[in-house]
């Protein structure tokens with residue numbers, strides 16, 4: 001079955017309405033293919049997988065919020081293609097989400113219990129926020145249960161846990177010294193089921209969407225690194241994909257936020273950029289349809305997606321202390337004198353992604369274009 005058939009059936013079923021055009025949806029599938037490192041020939045398969053998921057039993061997703069600011073929920077609901085994001089959300093059964101659901105109190109808790117009972121063993125549990133473990137977890141209770149109890153009760157029913165945002169993935173701000181609530185991460189509590197970490201403050205919404213689409217297309221989670229982060233998004237350092245990298249290599253640094261170097265877009269390393277120690281897709285994929293990201297806007301990377309970044313990387317506006325094994329960055333005062341093979345990599349990283357996305361979008365537009373009657377007969 002081709003993507004067109006899929007989309008026609010979607011339209012007949014009222015799934016694609018005025019919020020999501022055929023073209024918009026296929027372009028979204030194209031962007032997801034690029035994000036996941038797949039060929040553009042996968043675009044129809046991605047569209048089909050989402051459609052099949054709607055036809056069949058939609059996977060049950062329970063989204064829990066503990067010690068958090070709801071920043072990841074905010075980020076996800078403002079994804080690059082919010083209307084398409086909404087459509088993908090409709091491909092799952094979001095059975096519980098404190099910020100988004102209409103139900104409250106007893107009704108809401110009952111909905112969660114029913115979803116767990118009906119889908120036991122198959123529930124995807126998204127967790128936002130850290131879990132306070134001190135004093136039996138009394139610092140975060142919902143419906144009379146501690147966050148710790150809620151997670152432990154849900155674990156037997158879960159297929160996998162997605163720890164979204166740095167607080168859930170690594171403990172984040174609540175875990176920062178002196179950690180008054182004894183905050184821990186999801187993987188500190190969940191021992192029997194797979195945990196996938198999607199750190200960031202907030203996490204990039206497209207990455208979360210990519211994990212969901214990967215699961216719908218392949219029926220499994222994407223490959224992870226040794227910190228349980230999806231490799232397609234966390235496989236490279238920000239420093240190696242940053243457009244300011246040639247200035248680092250040339251020894252051109254911003255020394256204060258209003259100096260000549262700042263106006264010229266020089267490297268932010270000496271005003272505290274943590275890009276050399278941070279693995280994330282921000283520089284290459286960017287935010288808001290590739291429009292920008294903090295370093296492009298003139299602010300150093302704070303390393304928000306790294307473990308214990310509040311303790312390790314503060315004060316934020318001071319340069320990273322020199323440390324052993326820190327590679328070329330150890331020579332930040334000498335760069336420009338040494339030949340660095342990576343020069344230019346940063347500047348092209350986003351361009352490569354942009355080029356691939358444009359190509360995938362053109363392919364999507366071809367797929368979305370209705371065929372001419374006589375061009376079919378030959």
Ligand code: SF4
Pocket residue numbers: 238239240242243244245246248266267268269273274275276295301
């Ligand atoms: S130190 Fe920061 S601003 Fe400079 S090249 Fe690396 S990531 Fe970019």
